Amino acid sequence: MVIKKWLPALASAAAILIQLLIASNGNHPQADADYYLYVSIAGGVIALMCAAASHLHKGFDKIWSFKAPFWTGVIVFFAILDILTEKFCILPAIYFPSPSRIFGAMVSDHALLAKCLGYSARLLLTGFFGGAIVGILTGIAVGFSKAADYWISPIIRILGPIPSTAWIPLVLISFPSAVSASAFLIGLAVWFPTTVMTSSGIKNISNSLFEVSSTLGAGYFYRIFKVGVPSAMPSMFIGLFNGVCSSFITLMTAEMIGAKYGIGWYVNWQKEMMSYSNVYAGLIIIAVLCSLLITLLFKVRDKVLVWQKGVIKW
Template identity: 55%
Template sequence: MINQIKKILPILAVAITLICHLFIEDSGQQKKTSQPYFTYFLITVLVIYAVLYIISFFNKKIDKKIIYKGGFYAGVIFFLNILNIITLKYAFLPKLFFPSLDRVLGTLVEDRIFLLECIVYSLKLLFKGFVCGGIVGFITGILLGFSKTAGYWLNPVTRILGPIPTTAWVPLALSTFPTSYSASVFLIAFAVWFPTALMTSSGIHNTSNAYFEVSRTLGASTLYQVFKVGIPNAMPNIFLGIFYGTCSSFITLMTAEMVGSSCGIGWYINWQKQMMVYPGVYAGLIIIAVICTTILTLLFKVRDRILVWQKGVIKW
């Protein structure tokens, strides 16, 4: 009985929110949108959840998930209801800085083509910087972990440059590189490089010497010890470094785009803020949240598939 109530809670929350939205009179202080986007949003959520609710009777996995998440989903809908009431219905908050949900959703729909261009630009920038920083960081970590000579030269560099916040390099990067795009790629790569290098070398150093001794006794070459002993043992640390680097790269991406770019989600948010169009600011923040969450979720899916024995150590 309790489980069924948990499953129905989101449906009740959407119904109550719809009633409040449709029957409470607007304050008239918020700018009207061309379409009732919040109503469409609630109906879409209701339809999707109703389909999942029906499927849950035949699928135990979905049934368990919506029972567990039902309270949270209902809480989110109620939060949106309260936010809609205090912004659109009664205008308790300054209308300039706190637009109605209709206006935010309207921006996502009406500016979707331009927003898609900004998303593609940001993802390209993030991908190039992430790949470059990840590769260099991985190689640096291997050198630090296996070579004393490399460690002699690289350790001081990583200890001095690594802790410096990436955003502190923005003025220098913009004045050094020929374009703001290449400067942004460098900044993102730098943000990924240090945590990847640090955690890779740490994982290799934490590998038991007994593994290397056994492999040498069996005639393993240096390359075999690197790729078949050291790196596999360091994989949990490597993924942890990639996770830290990914989080840092998001911050760097937004900063770089806001300061020296002519496109991208970070640039879009800054542009909308300068134009005092705050529905666009919130729309950009929603997009960033979705992109970051999706990338991190995919990253952890890959980690769980590769490191089956490590599943559950760090959850996302």
């Protein structure tokens, strides 16, 4: 279907026409510039180039044909939002800003947003990697050592199911700064699922793999790191994925408790100022950040678990 590749470009054209031809409703506050129009034009140009490129390059054609309907949907969504807000003011103007105002908020607040993004990313990555590393190590210890299993498993069972944000009162007084406290909370949120999935992955390895490797001359540590860890990888990644998801939730909550900057803090602050276009701008940035991290995790997983291709689909 040739038309499918051109759909995003057509949708952009339609979005631009709607903006140019339909007069704005006076009841909806105007943005200080036609930011949505610029975004639509930029999007339309990119869509045109992609459609043209897909006719020239076979590999890209495959990707673009698959993605084109999705991007069409995104463009149509913003066009409908535009109609419901700026054009006819059907939705309450305070809570539902027009796309122009959302993009405008990103432009006017870009310096602060970038700073907040940096703070959030730092906090999230410190917490995530800290929690993931400690989680994997704990999981390996619990999976292989009977003593570790005896002492650590009950702790996991008692502490694990408590949402890490419930520790806020305790953590706030025991950590020197709000940043370290928040990083710890995120780490805790990642640690639990990673530990549980890693250790259960190791415990489920068929014993014959270990027996075979010992008859091939593998020592104790070689068996742990070259047999135990790789075969627990698939469930380790499930743990990490759950960890990423709960780390986002914890990040947003943690930033609302005395952080100086951060996307969660920004969204909360702007909400209190009743400035909803900035709230949405922040939310869009959070969504992009989270989905980027998850995509990255999936890419790493596909690389590491290439041997699973054709065995398990998830």
